[in-house]
Amino acid sequence: MWQALNEELAADGLTVITVALDKTPEDARPFIEAAAPTHPSLIDTEYLLADLYNMVNVPTVVWIDEAGAIVRPNDVQFVADTYSQMTGFTPDKPIAALRAWVHGEAPAFAGDVAAHQKLPDDTVQLARTHFGLAWWLAARGRGQEAEPHFVAAGELAPDDFTIRRGSMLIRGLDPAGPDFFAMVGAWVGSGHDYYLPLADLAPPPRR
Amino acid sequence: MTLTLIDLEDPDRRSTVVDPASPDVESALGWTRRPEGLCRHDVCVPVPDGVLDLAGVARALRRPLVVDEAAGVAALGASALARGEALSSGLAPDFALRDLAGREWTLSQFRGRKVVLYAYASW
Numbered sequence: 001m002w003q004a005l006n007e008e009l010a011a012d013g014l015t016v017i018t019v020a021l022d023k024t025p026e027d028a029r030p031f032i033e034a035a036a037p038t039h040p041s042l043i044d045t046e047y048l049l050a051d052l053y054n055m056v057n058v059p060t061v062v063w064i065d066e067a068g069a070i071v072r073p074n075d076v077q078f079v080a081d082t083y084s085q086m087t088g089f090t091p092d093k094p095i096a097a098l099r100a101w102v103h104g105e106a107p108a109f110a111g112d113v114a115a116h117q118k119l120p121d122d123t124v125q126l127a128r129t130h131f132g133l134a135w136w137l138a139a140r141g142r143g144q145e146a147e148p149h150f151v152a153a154g155e156l157a158p159d160d161f162t163i164r165r166g167s168m169l170i171r172g173l174d175p176a177g178p179d180f181f182a183m184v185g186a187w188v189g190s191g192h193d194y195y196l197p198l199a200d201l202a203p204p205p206r207r
Numbered sequence: 208m209t210l211t212l213i214d215l216e217d218p219d220r221r222s223t224v225v226d227p228a229s230p231d232v233e234s235a236l237g238w239t240r241r242p243e244g245l246c247r248h249d250v251c252v253p254v255p256d257g258v259l260d261l262a263g264v265a266r267a268l269r270r271p272l273v274v275d276e277a278a279g280v281a282a283l284g285a286s287a288l289a290r291g292e293a294l295s296s297g298l299a300p301d302f303a304l305r306d307l308a309g310r311e312w313t314l315s316q317f318r319g320r321k322v323v324l325y326a327y328a329s330w
Contacts, residue, residue, distance in 0.1 A: 002325055014321045017314070021328045025307055028329055032307055040312045042304035048218050049326050051285055052293070052300040064299045064322040068315065077325075102321055119291035126271040129284030132215040133273050136222070137280065145278040166330060175330035 001080055005098065006039040013066070014102045019044050021058060021162060023139075023170055046135070047162060051128055054120045056160040057195065061094075063101065063108045071101075071108035073117040076197035093201040109198065116198060127157035131167065138170050147171065159192065210274065212236075212261070213282045218303065227261040227274065227281065236264070236283070299324070 006016035016039040020028035025043045032041050049055060053062060055074060063072035077094040084090050100106035109116070120128075134149035150171055154164045164183060168175035184194050197203075212225045212235055223235040232238040238245040244253040245267055254267045261281065265272035271284040293300050299322075301315045314322065 002323070005323075014323065015317050016323045016325065017312070017317070018325045018327065019304060021326055022330070025305075029307060031327075031329055040306060042306055042312055044304050044326075046218065046220055048302060048304070049324075051215070052290065052302060053324075053326075054290065054294060055326055058326055058328045060326045062299065062324040064314070064324060066319050066321060068299055068301075068318050069297050070294075070299045098323065114295065114297065117294050119294055120287045122271065122287045125284050125287040125290065126273070129215060129271040129273045129282050132220075132284060133213065133275065133280060133282035136213050136220065136282065137278060142278070145275070145280075149273065149275070162328075166328060169330055 001035065003035050003037045003039065005079060005095065006037070009099070009102045010039075012102050014098075015039060017042065019049050021047050021050060021166060047128075047131070047166065050160075050162040054118055054124070055162060056124075056157070057162060057165075063098075065108070070113060070117065072198070073109070073113055075201070076195045077201065087195065088203045089195070089197075090203060097201055110200060111198070124157045124160060127153045127160060127163060130156065131163045134167070135170075143170070143172075158187070161194070208276070210261070210276070210279055210281045213280065215282055215284045216270075225261065225281075229258050230261045230264060232259070232264055238264075238268070 002016045002018055018037065019042045021044050022028045024045060028043050053074060059076060059078065061075050061077045062070055065071045076089065078087065078089040079091045079095055081091055101108045130149040130153035134146040134153065137146035150167045157163055165175050165180060168179060173179040188194055209224050210227050211222050213220055213222045214236060225231060225235045232240060232245060238247045241251065243251045245251065252267050262272060265283055269286040269288050272281065274281040299314060301313060303311050303313045305311050
């Protein structure tokens with residue numbers, strides 16, 4: 001749990017900031033209250049972070065140093081084993097790496113950070129624009145008008161699951177049920193990976 | 208015809224009613240028309256002479272534009288160039304977001320500390 005890591009490493013100079021990409025603060029509230037965080041636990045109802053950091057799925061983790069520089073770009077890390085069976089990701093490696101970085105024993109990322117920083121292209125920004133328009137309409141009870149823009153966004157950025165999965169609930173689809181598994185099944189079945197971690201802390205490939 | 212224009216670069220998602228044939232870039236988007244082009248802070252973007260329509264503004268700023276005339280709404284997204292340049296600089300883009308209590312936090316207030324930024328969702 002990030003709360004436990006924050007508590008353990010705060011005196012050594014680490015702050016964990018968690019951000020829920022959710023439709024409303026109320027969607028995130030049960031998760032936040034259960035975690036009882038003492039670190040900033042923020043809510044991003046406009047998916048601003050996805051746009052600023054080119055995040056295409058959750059969880060996405062970024063490590064930032066004292067000077068505000070990204071030292072470990074967008075990565076997939078799970079620090080609890082709740083979903084290990086399903087995802088294949090285990091917490092041991094990321095937690096050990098985090099401790100080593102905070103204690104100054106190892107760099108956050110041994111590779112070239114800039115080379116691993118995925119930059120957005122015009123197509124994904126157009127997708128985010130459709131998504132932003134749809135989100136705005138849906139928030140005003142105009143779901144029918146929003147729908148074609150959700151569809152367009154997903155078609156333009158089929159690899160962006162903050163868009164494709166993140167909009168399921170508001171479109172009347174189940175983001176943790178058959179609709180979701182069908183979507184992931186089709187994506188993985190066509191030769192793609194659902195999670196795109198940096199290689200150094202990633203679990204061995206399953207396929 | 209007028210459209211409600213949503214500025215997706217604005218974290219508060221402010222919207223303005225504009226005439227797409229000659230949108231008021233100053234009040235709608237915070238850019239000023241000057242002889243050297245569209246200007247904001249110390250940045251100017253050259254634009255062609257004559258009346259600028261909404262699509263022309265979007266092109267000049269290299270920002271994606273989605274217009275839904277039937278819904279009467281348009282959205283101007285963030286440019287891939289600007290987002291890419293910010294990420295390429297190596298500095299983590301700053302943001303201001305609120306917690307459940309409504310308190311606003313920024314990333315930059317944690318300068319001097321290491322930060323793990325963890326994005327997740329309830330879905």
